[in-house]
Amino acid sequence: MINWFKIIQGLIYHRFYINPKTEKNVVRSFHELYYNSTLWNKGLGNTHWFGIKTLKCPLDCWIYQELIYKLKPDIIIECGTFNGGSALYLAGLCDLLNKGKVITIDTDSYKGKPQHKRIKYLLGMSTSDKIVDQVKKLVRPKDRVLVILDSDHSRDNVIKELRIYNKFVPKGGYIIIEDTNINGHPVRPEFGPGPMEAVEIFLKENKDFAIDKSQEKFYLTFNPNGYLRRIK
Numbered sequence: 537m538i539n540w541f542k543i544i545q546g547l548i549y550h551r552f553y554i555n556p557k558t559e560k561n562v563v564r565s566f567h568e569l570y571y572n573s574t575l576w577n578k579g580l581g582n583t584h585w586f587g588i589k590t591l592k593c594p595l596d597c598w599i600y601q602e603l604i605y606k607l608k609p610d611i612i613i614e615c616g617t618f619n620g621g622s623a624l625y626l627a628g629l630c631d632l633l634n635k636g637k638v639i640t641i642d643t644d645s646y647k648g649k650p651q652h653k654r655i656k657y658l659l660g661m662s663t664s665d666k667i668v669d670q671v672k673k674l675v676r677p678k679d680r681v682l683v684i685l686d687s688d689h690s691r692d693n694v695i696k697e698l699r700i701y702n703k704f705v706p707k708g709g710y711i712i713i714e715d716t717n718i719n720g721h722p723v724r725p726e727f728g729p730g731p732m733e734a735v736e737i738f739l740k741e742n743k744d745f746a747i748d749k750s751q752e753k754f755y756l757t758f759n760p761n762g763y764l765r766r767i768k
């Protein structure tokens with residue numbers, strides 16, 4: 537049943553207390569505060585999953601959980617392992633579903649990466665023929681694949697990854713481009729063309745994907761315009 541009282545209460549609250557401009561400013565300020573608080577050993581720089589450093593915003597992790605529950609992927613491909621915190625988080629979600637494997641790729645082999653029966657570590661450049669061939673061997677044609685791009689955040693690398701890894705994603709599936717917030721969207725304005733700019737190029741050349749803004753429902757996301765859904 538529609539709760540008219542709640543709807544009217546919400547409209548009044550939004551109109552008189554948080555108008556769209558204020559909301560935008562609050563979200564932007566909190567985003568900058570949260571991201572830059574790394575300097576004070578808070579936020580991004582001090583986030584762990586079961587003791588392993590993880591370069592993620594917890595609000596995005598919750599979105600990951602909701603997406604993974606909905607999609608029930610057979611394979612999650614992650615470009616950019618770092619310490620393995622995000623791979624361990626993803627593998628734990630797969631454990632809860634009793635389904636799925638994580639293929640995670642990095643050019644560097646960090647010491648002390650967590651070992652887990654669902655995680656397969658690949659060492660090399662995500663866009664190299666050698667790595668792409670290894671990934672192809674690990675993915676079966678009908679597998680439901682979720683892709684997460686979180687390696688070298690330069691535009692030129694991300695567009696290469698997008699062109700390669702979008703092919704693994706089935707209709708209804710997602711490719712998540714991490715850290716579209718850099719290069720001034722709104723953080724790290726000095727970065728230069730990054731993931732956001734790669735997404736813009738990719739969507740001009742590939743009409744099979746669309747941005748799913750509903751995944752930005754928690755206001756703060758490190759991946760604005762970065763949740764892409766395959767629509768055809």
Ligand SMILES: C[S@@+](CC[C@H](N)C(=O)[O-])C[C@H]1O[C@@H](n2cnc3c(N)ncnc32)[C@H](O)[C@@H]1O
Nearest residue numbers: 590591616617618622642643661662686687688
């Ligand atoms: C942002 S970190 C990954 C963070 C990790 N996913 C997490 O959430 O904790 C980026 C990682 O990408 C790796 N990297 C950089 N360029 C790469 C490339 N071309 N291919 C694969 N990995 C790369 C770096 O060594 C680094 O460990």
